Amino acid sequence: MNLKQLSELLGLSQTTVSRALNGYPEVNRETRERVLKAVRETGYRPNKAAQRLATGKAGSIGLVMPTSPGNSSDVHFSEFLTGLGEEALRHDFHFVLTPADPNDEVGALRRLAASGNVDALFVNYMRGHDPRLEMLKSLSMPFLVHGRSIGSEPDYPFLDLDNEAAFYDATKLLLQLGHRHFALLNGPIYLDFAIRRRNGMEAALAERGLALDETCTSHTPMTDEQGLFAMERILQLEKRPTAVLCSSTVLALGAVRAINQAGLKLGEDISLIAHDDVLTLLKPESFTVPLTTTRSSLRAAGVRIAERLIGEIKHTETFPAQELWKAELIVRASTGVAPAE
Amino acid sequence: MNLKQLSELLGLSQTTVSRALNGYPEVNRETRERVLKAVRETGYRPNKAAQRLATGKAGSIGLVMPTSPGNSSDVHFSEFLTGLGEEALRHDFHFVLTPADPNDEVGALRRLAASGNVDALFVNYMRGHDPRLEMLKSLSMPFLVHGRSIGSEPDYPFLDLDNEAAFYDATKLLLQLGHRHFALLNGPIYLDFAIRRRNGMEAALAERGLALDETCTSHTPMTDEQGLFAMERILQLEKRPTAVLCSSTVLALGAVRAINQAGLKLGEDISLIAHDDVLTLLKPESFTVPLTTTRSSLRAAGVRIAERLIGEIKHTETFPAQELWKAELIVRASTGVAPAE
DNA sequence: AGAAGCAGCCAAAGCGCTTTGAGGAATGGG
DNA sequence: CCCATTCCTCAAAGCGCTTTGGCTGCTTCT
Missing domain, CATH: 3.40.50.2300 (Response regulator)
Structure with a gap:
């Protein structure tokens, strides 16, 4: 079932159906309801690839997944991912994960951006003077960094813990x-x-x-x-x-x-x-x-980052470019007065 | 830089350039080399959305990421993901992760399939008599199950541990x-x-x-x-x-x-x-x-699953539909003779 | 020499959507 | 009664790629 068939079924043009679906104002209320009803009945879903080709928007954010034996299956990473996921779910976004050889993260990032599969990029595990920053800045695609890169000019959007x-x-x-x-x-x-x-x-x-x-x-x-x-x-x-x-x-x-x-x-x-x-x-x-x-x-950071990236893609909101979160110091039993020498 | 521009640059038709890039035989060796050289110089990358729209192939496999507070950021899940990633990397595939409300996994799966964003689906965390199976079988898209579903007819492709x-x-x-x-x-x-x-x-x-x-x-x-x-x-x-x-x-x-x-x-x-x-x-x-x-x-299972799914998408290989792995029993110091009563 | 085969190339159609620019049907004002 | 205005709808042009079905000129066979 595609747009053409759906519009024929309804006796409307593709334009009108498309407009009805995307919430444009110039569609009669009655018509819109008819369209929505038909969508429900037929289970029509727009083809994302076509939508993307037409609009240039992909509805997804890209991230490079580290796969070195070293930091494989890092709990910290997946905790963070969960946060991203939670927020993305609310906006019907998804992620495109590219696993990358850790020696070629820049390349993986570039390929991801060039693939046209994503609207925005995200990076983390920042290093000192991280080479990915230059690459990201040269791209004309929104991106957000989790962490910062010491030694680089802080002129990029980030969310970091202090x-x-x-x-x-x-x-x-x-x-x-x-x-x-x-x-x-x-x-x-x-x-x-x-x-x-x-x-x-x-x-x-x-x-x-x-x-x-x-x-x-x-x-x-x-x-x-x-x-x-x-x-x-x-x-x-x-x-x-x-x-x-x-x-x-x-x-x-x-x-x-x-x-x-x-x-x-x-x-x-x-x-x-x-x-x-x-x-x-x-x-x-x-x-x-x-x-x-x-x-x-970390999870909360994930949520916030997804929120910012999606907001940026949709151009709905503007956020402070840089956020620095404070950690809470919580005292429990593992700290005590220093023992006498 | 798109195909059209590239072909104009070379004084060739889009057809020929496309064929040269995709390894079709009816292109002169010399011409092909000229094309490849130009690609390297211009940094041309085909637009994936267009490619997908034309071919119907997306070069990605979809998976639903569980996001319930319960099993959030599960170490087991991310260990497995790492394995998937390793293998996908070798084939220039990527994943599309849809985070899902655990009460609506079937829906998330359906949306993912309908989105046209993926060529194959993968599911895990199988339950007894899992409702996702019916849904997967009704789709005309390759899928692979990690685990099995007791109570359901075992007529689906799976990889499981015994x-x-x-x-x-x-x-x-x-x-x-x-x-x-x-x-x-x-x-x-x-x-x-x-x-x-x-x-x-x-x-x-x-x-x-x-x-x-x-x-x-x-x-x-x-x-x-x-x-x-x-x-x-x-x-x-x-x-x-x-x-x-x-x-x-x-x-x-x-x-x-x-x-x-x-x-x-x-x-x-x-x-x-x-x-x-x-x-x-x-x-x-x-x-x-x-x-x-x-x-x-778990990681090895991830590798194998990616291998099978990608093979299936590319129609290059055929695999046994069902695999049952044996666990090794490794004796260390935590087991000993039962204490006297 | 003419028919047939083949290698190499191309024009154009089509994938399913969005969006532009325009047109038809009502409505209201002069 | 005619024109302007508003509301709704439409046909058609693209988005960037693949693929079908030719077409051309050259070699080979009879």
């Missing part, structure tokens, strides 16, 4: 509790958020004349296994830190296990603050010792 | 170790795999004249939290089971925590076998007490 502030605040709390020896279990160092969190932490330490010890720092993919390994290593150091910051509750999962295995008490012998992306899988409050966290929902 | 056998084998091993009191932490009871795993377990028990105790059984979303709660409850029962089967390592994560908190020793006081989907996030061998598992990679 990672510096989050880890600055967390560190400050630990300092106030008397801690002096810190460890950091961070994400991969080339990622922007990891750089900023580290910066935030260092800034807070510097205020007290302290510096982050390299041996107490690890930059790894954010899995519980890596958290375990890193923490085990750190706990064997001569000068053991009493406070740990984790870039994810997933890392914290492993770290806590290492701490338990070492016979140390979380919140007493050692304090830990993790960043909580509000993963459905892993709630900081359901750890044996509930975790103190800096919290910001 | 869940019955996996849990039958696991139970049998535990029986051989002398266990008599069993618990099962399973996924939602309406899901096909959960039903089959339970069946497999019951079959093995029945051979020894045993039955599964309802109070020792839980059917929940597969999160560590649910695993924790369920196990805590079960451990408080008067007649405590000595052997536990978990439908996921994620559930096991919580269950193991409950076991530890109860002061019980895994592999001595209580034995546990979990099904391992080979999640990158959660390796059974890196548990404090490494877990005995039934193993089958």
Whole structure:
């Protein structure tokens, strides 16, 4: 069933039927109702490809899905995707996912844009001085960045968490509790958020004349296994830190296990603050010792990003180009006063 | 840059250029090379929407992404997606993801098919007597099911794990170790795999004249939290089971925590076998007490499914319509001889 | 030498939709 | 009674590609 058949069925022209469907004003109310009724009865659905060809609008937003063995099936990514999905559903949009070799993300992005399959692009997992930015700016297609790229001019639309502030605040709390020896279990160092969190932490330490010890720092993919390994290593150091910051509750999962295995008490012998992306899988409050966290929902970020992108495509709304969200610092039992030396 | 412009540039007809690009034989070798060179220089990319409209082929496979609060951002789902992605990348295919209200999966699927945006459909999270099957069969579009639907005629193409056998084998091993009191932490009871795993377990028990105790059984979303709660409850029962089967390592994560908190020793006081989907996030061998598992990679299943679907769309290959994979039973330290009564 | 075959190219139709520019039927004003 | 105005409707032109069905000129066969 296509437009032509439908219009013949109704004894109307294709134009009128099309207008009736797309809510143009110059159609008689009665006619419109007749059309809508026929649509319901016949189950007619406009062919998207044709619609796209005619309008240039695809009703979909493109994203490149990272597929490296490294960050494969990242919980953080799928949590975010869920948020995007929720919002897209409300607008009858969908995503076009292009899986990409991580060495060719720029190429994947370019192909996606050129394919004519999408109206807007989205990128995340930003790196320092990210090469994708230049490419996106050169395209004449709306895009939105989740995160930022340190080292690049901030002249692009983004939504980011204030990672510096989050880890600055967390560190400050630990300092106030008397801690002096810190460890950091961070994400991969080339990622922007990891750089900023580290910066935030260092800034807070510097205020007290302290510096982050390299041996107490690890930059790894954010899995519980890596958290375990890193923490085990750190706990064997001569000068053991009493406070740990984790870039994810997933890392914290492993770290806590290492701490338990070492016979140390979380919140007493050692304090830990993790960043909580509000993963459905892993709630900081359901750890044996509930975790103190800096919290910001990845899912909510997904919703917001979809909202902005769709708004932009439809030209219905204008948004601030750049948003910086604040994380909440939520104190639970994993933080306590520093033990006496 | 479109075909017309390109052909004018070359002084050829659109037909010839199109043929040259699509590998048709009736083009002079020399001409073809000229065309390819021009494409490289101009960066011409065919408009997918037009291509699709003309051919009816979209180069993409559609899937409905579950977005309920319940199974949101499911690690299992994204592990699988990664596999799909890997394979799709090799063939320059992409996915169209439609997020769907879980109460309207059939509708979402229908819309996706009708949109003309996809060449093939994929579904998973099958339920008993799943209504989507009828709908898929009525469509004239290739589809593939991950899992099966108990209660429906198995006359559709699927790829499934032999869940019955996996849990039958696991139970049998535990029986051989002398266990008599069993618990099962399973996924939602309406899901096909959960039903089959339970069946497999019951079959093995029945051979020894045993039955599964309802109070020792839980059917929940597969999160560590649910695993924790369920196990805590079960451990408080008067007649405590000595052997536990978990439908996921994620559930096991919580269950193991409950076991530890109860002061019980895994592999001595209580034995546990979990099904391992080979999640990158959660390796059974890196548990404090490494877990005995039934193993089958979700990601590998994703790869295979993409391979089959794409092959079908391109009509290049024929595959067996139905595949049943066997899980491997891998013994580690979480299983041991049943403790004396 | 004429018929037949073939390689290589092209013009034009068509995929299903939107949108432009115009026309026909009422209505109201002069 | 005629013209202007408003409301509704339509035919036709595109969107950028593939594909059908020729057409041309050259080689090969009889």
